[in-house]
Amino acid sequence: MLSRSEVEDQMRLRREQQLKDLLEDRGPGTELLKRRADTTLKLYKDRIGPISYDECIKLVAENNQLVKDCGPFDPAYDFLASQRNTFLKIAEALNDIENMGRHDHLLPVHLLVTVNDTTVECNMWIPQLYYRESDRERIIISTIYGKLQPSSEWGGALRYGRQKVDFVEL
Numbered sequence: 341m342l343s344r345s346e347v348e349d350q351m352r353l354r355r356e357q358q359l360k361d362l363l364e365d366r367g368p369g370t371e372l373l374k375r376r377a378d379t380t381l382k383l384y385k386d387r388i389g390p391i392s393y394d395e396c397i398k399l400v401a402e403n404n405q406l407v408k409d410c411g412p413f414d415p416a417y418d419f420l421a422s423q424r425n426t427f428l429k430i431a432e433a434l435n436d437i438e439n440m441g442r443h444d445h446l447l448p449v450h451l452l453v454t455v456n457d458t459t460v461e462c463n464m465w466i467p468q469l470y471y472r473e474s475d476r477e478r479i480i481i482s483t484i485y486g487k488l489q490p491s492s493e494w495g496g497a498l499r500y501g502r503q504k505v506d507f508v509e510l
Contacts, residue, residue, distance in 0.1 A: 352458070360460040362487055362494065363453060372490070377436035384430050396431035397444045400424055400468075428469040447471065449480060452508045455494060461510070480507060 342350075360366075385391075403424035410417055431445040446465035453460055466483050484505060488494040494503070 355458050356460050358493060359453070359455060359458050360462050362491055363451075363460065363462045363464055363484065365465070365487075373436045377433035380429055380433035381437060384426065384433075388426075388430070391430060393431055393434045393438075393440060393442060393444075396427045396434065399427045400431065400445070403427065425469055428467075432467070432469070445469075450510045451480070452510055453484060454504070454506045455488065456504055480509070481505070 403420050407417060407420045407424065410420065428445050434440070435442050435445065443465050445468055447468050449464045449466050451462055451464055453462060464480075464483065466479050471479065484507060488503070488505070
């Protein structure tokens with residue numbers, strides 16, 4: 341028979357593993373993501389035509405290089421940045437709808453995340469879409485909240501402000 345402290349340790353380890361799985365996207369996919377991806381693809385496929393995930397990533401890389409070369413004062417800058425964001429949206433939608441598990445359209449982040457009294461070290465992915473180095477902290481925290489809110493275990497207390505969420509980038 342297990343003692344009370346052993347049971348508490350097992351429960352703490354289970355909560356840590358659940359939080360880590362949630363933050364690292366190792367849980368089951370959601371139907372909401374697929375519906376959102378389907379809508380996005382319908383919108384952009386009419387404008388662009390059929391395109392694959394790999395083609396989108398190649399076009400994003402080319403646009404990134406062109407945006408870097410021309411600079412923010414070039415007249416083509418806004419158009420190129422807009423095209424890059426369009427291809428990132430399509431790549432994300434293709435990845436979500438086909439459950440590919442690809443991360444070329446995302447940026448890796450290594451974090452120490454604390455939710456109330458549960459702390460885990462995890463490797464997360466943040467969106468490259470509309471990414472700016474000056475907004476990195478805001479993007480990371482919004483990604484964490486975006487993963488916690490739909491969760492039945494972690495999301496309920498977020499709505500009422502009872503969860504304390506913090507992170508440190510390692």
